[in-house]
Amino acid sequence: MEFDLAKRAIAGDEQAIVELLTQHEDTLYRTAYAYLKNEHDAVEAVQELTYRALKKIHTVKEPTYIATWLVRVLINICLDMKKKQKKFVYNQAVEIVSTDQQSFEMADIIASLPKEQQELIYLKYFQDMKNGDIAQLKQIPEGTVKSRLHTTLKKLRVLVEKEEL
Incomplete structure (x- = not known):
């Protein structure tokens, strides 16, 4: 079931992408929260993941690893957000x-x-x-x-x- 959904998503079916994100919503949110330690930032990271998934899901080569790809992209988003937060703290300090x-x-x-x-x-x-x-x-x-x-x-x-x- 998920394999077929992943193949449709990679092929550009937006509804399939939304279904995939909905299926993995809990895991994705918990991952973002674990990195960012903040509900607002975690929700923002998942929203950014939705945008990037819609734009880049066609780059996934193997449908079997779609969940892994989503988590990897989310982690990269979280790391980017943490860098920006750190820079903001430095700017505040200065x-x-x-x-x-x-x-x-x-x-x-x-x-x-x-x-x-x-x-x-x-x-x-x-x-x-x-x-x-x-x-x-x-x-x-x-x-x-x-x-x-x-x-x-x-x-x-x-x-x-x-x-x-």
């Missing part, structure tokens, strides 16, 4: 804000950092570069970029807290 006065204050605080740390902040948060790209540009290992960013962000938090007092 407190890059839109109001003029606060932006100027933040620019002054960043300017008080050593040049190398300033450059890391600008590349990562203003140019939106990935750690691997920064590593290539600076010709240093990616792990070094991560540790230097971590150190720089800790220093920035301390400076921001001093400024607020």
